[in-house]
Amino acid sequence: METLFEFLVAAFLVTAGIFGIVGSFGLIKLNDQMSRLHAPTKATTLGVGGVLLASMLHAAAFEKYFSYHELMITLFLFLTAPITANFIAKVHIHRQETRDTMPEAGGDDHWATHDTPEDEERRSAEQTPPAED
Amino acid sequence: MIESAATFAFACFALAMLMNLWKVVTAPDVADRILALDTMFINAIALMVLYGMALGTEIFFEAAMIIAMLGFVSTVAYARFILRGNIIE
Amino acid sequence: MKLIWRLFPHPFLTLLLTLTWLLMVNRWSLNSLVFGFLLGVVIPFVTQPFWPNRPNLRRPFKIAEYILVVLLDIVQANIIVARIVLFKPNADRRPNWITIPLDLKTPEAITALAGTITMTPGTLSADVSDEGHALLVHCLDAPNPDAVRDEIKQRYERRLMEIFE
Numbered sequence: 106m107e108t109l110f111e112f113l114v115a116a117f118l119v120t121a122g123i124f125g126i127v128g129s130f131g132l133i134k135l136n137d138q139m140s141r142l143h144a145p146t147k148a149t150t151l152g153v154g155g156v157l158l159a160s161m162l163h164a165a166a167f168e169k170y171f172s173y174h175e176l177m178i179t180l181f182l183f184l185t186a187p188i189t190a191n192f193i194a195k196v197h198i199h200r201q202e203t204r205d206t207m208p209e210a211g212g213d214d215h216w217a218t219h220d221t222p223e224d225e226e227r228r229s230a231e232q233t234p235p236a237e238d
Numbered sequence: 239m240i241e242s243a244a245t246f247a248f249a250c251f252a253l254a255m256l257m258n259l260w261k262v263v264t265a266p267d268v269a270d271r272i273l274a275l276d277t278m279f280i281n282a283i284a285l286m287v288l289y290g291m292a293l294g295t296e297i298f299f300e301a302a303m304i305i306a307m308l309g310f311v312s313t314v315a316y317a318r319f320i321l322r323g324n325i326i327e
Numbered sequence: 328m329k330l331i332w333r334l335f336p337h338p339f340l341t342l343l344l345t346l347t348w349l350l351m352v353n354r355w356s357l358n359s360l361v362f363g364f365l366l367g368v369v370i371p372f373v374t375q376p377f378w379p380n381r382p383n384l385r386r387p388f389k390i391a392e393y394i395l396v397v398l399l400d401i402v403q404a405n406i407i408v409a410r411i412v413l414f415k416p417n418a419d420r421r422p423n424w425i426t427i428p429l430d431l432k433t434p435e436a437i438t439a440l441a442g443t444i445t446m447t448p449g450t451l452s453a454d455v456s457d458e459g460h461a462l463l464v465h466c467l468d469a470p471n472p473d474a475v476r477d478e479i480k481q482r483y484e485r486r487l488m489e490i491f492e
Contacts, residue, residue, distance in 0.1 A: 115243035118288075122250030124405060125284055129254035129277055131412035132261050138269060140422045143451055143467040144412050145277040149284075150446070151405040156247065156284045160291045163240070174299055174353040178283065178306055183401075185310040187445035187452070189276050192317035194453035194465065196269045199321050208424045208463070213456035218321070220457055228458070296353070 110166035114159045121155025128152060138197050146190040154179050244292055251288065255281045272316050279309030336375045339384075341367035389490045396486070397443055404448040411449070411468055423469040425450075425476050427462040430484060436491040437462070443483050450475065 131144025157175040164172035198207070198218045210216050215224075258281065261274040283302045290298030335341055341364075348363030349355070371378075384390075411420065431437050437459065441452040444464055454463040469475050 111239050115239045118240070118243040118247040121284070122247035124409060125247075125281060126250040126254045126257075127409045127412055129257040129261075129281065131408070132270075132274060132277060133257055134412060134417070136417045137422060138267065139451075139453070139465045140420070140467055141270060142273060142465070143408055143449070145273060145280070146445060146451065147401075147405055147408045149277060149280045151402065152251075153280055153284045153287075156287050156291075160287050163291055168294060172296065172353060174350050175287070177347065177350045178287070178299075178303055181303075181306050181310075182280070182283075183446070184442075185306075187442035189310060189313045189317075190445050190451055191441065191453065192314055192321075193269055193273050193276070194451065196272065196317050196320050198454060200267065200269065208426055210426065210456035210461055210463070213458045213460050215457055216454040216463055217457050218454050224457060 107166075110162065114163050114166070117155045117159035117162065121152050121159065123152075124155065125149060125152030138201065139194065142190055142193055142197075146186050150182055150186050153182055244288060247288055248285070248292075251281050251284045255285070268320060272313060272320075275316075276309060276313045279305060279313070283309075335368065335371070337371040337378060337381065340371045340378075343367075344370055384490065385492065386490055389486065393486050393490065396482070397446065400447045404446065407448045408467065415468065420468050421466075421470050423466045423472050424453075425464045425466055425469065425472045427464055427476055427479060429460055429462055430480075431487060431491065433491055434459075436487050439491075440483055440487055443487075444479060447483075450479070 128145045128147070128149040132141055135141045135144060157179050161172055161175045164170060195218045198216065204215050204219050207216055207219075255278055258274045258278040262271055262278070265271045265274060283305050286298050286302040286305060290296065290302070344367035345360070345363040348366055349359060352359040352363075429437060429440075431440060437455065441455075441462060444450050444452040444462070449467040449469065451465045451467075452462055453465050455461070456463070464475075464479070466472065466475055
């Protein structure tokens with residue numbers, strides 16, 4: 106039993122290490138800016154998740170207490186990774202692209218990052234009909 | 239077995255952090271720099287938890303949690319500053 | 328009934344705060360459960376003016392199935408992305424933008440869909456259109472963009488439609 110747990114913890118640690126390094130390697134290797142966003146947001150979540158799982162298992166199997174607060178960091182990272190990725194993608198769109206270089210925005214006019222105050226005024230004017238005197 | 243696996247993971251994450259640092263220095267654009275810093279935060283969390291596990295204490299958990307939160311907030315604040323010119327409107 | 332709603336303006340937030348407190352304490356005891364519940368009641372009550380609307384969940388139990396599907400996809404996504412990063416030369420990769428027309432209307436549902444897309448294989452949500460009718464997705468390697476779009480609509484948006492609308 107002891108050996109089984111030892112093997113499991115070691116396996117989690119090794120996979121976590123590999124995914125962690127792949128995520129950072131992708132940051133260097135991939136050649137365009139949007140693709141570079143993919144590697145860290147995905148590979149590192151499993152990297153950190155693996156370390157945290159290993160830590161939980163280690164505490165339960167060898168130090169004789171159940172430790173579940175690692176779950177909180179994992180959940181926090183799973184919730185925040187998409188948001189940071191989205192913000193960085195918006196920075197990229199804001200700095201490198203214009204309305205003309207982007208693909209069609211479905212049925213709408215443009216993407217939200219390229220919104221200007223004038224667009225906002227136009228939209229709110231469309232929603233509230235002009236007052237009648 | 240666990241010791242060697244932990245050493246391997248330490249080496250991996252340390253190397254990953256070095257690569258991120260390299261990217262922060264040489265990145266062509268500010269978006270890459272934010273991304274590299276964010277990845278560095280995540281690797282720092284992993285190192286912190288690993289270190290706590292190797293020493294067998296729980297003290298490092300709080301530090302890892304705070305790094306996770308600070309990492310998220312600072313990345314979003316940085317991105318927002320570049321998008322809008324200020325952070326809180 | 329009205330009194331209960333006034334005391335618990337956000338029942339899910341109450342549950343979440345109690346659970347978070349229990350996880351933070353990290354030792355199971357009745358004391359921490361009671362204190363966590365107290366926090367879970369007080370915090371939504373005090374911050375109520377900031378959250379006037381309640382998200383409308385039609386079938387909350389479908390969430391469990393959705394989370395399971397997404398978790399499995401996250402593991403798969405990690406392996407796919409790792410393989411592309413390690414073994415595929417940059418010249419062979421086809422990065423691509425995809426526009427996904429949205430059938431979802433509520434902001435919560437669109438946020439959930441965008442988060443899911445970012446965590447699943449080879450795709451990353453980048454932006455919404457100005458009036459919220461389309462989602463911009465970047466693909467790491469998509470020789471066939473239409474297939475990716477159909478899969479996202481089939482696999483995730485349909486399930487979210489069942490949960491939220």
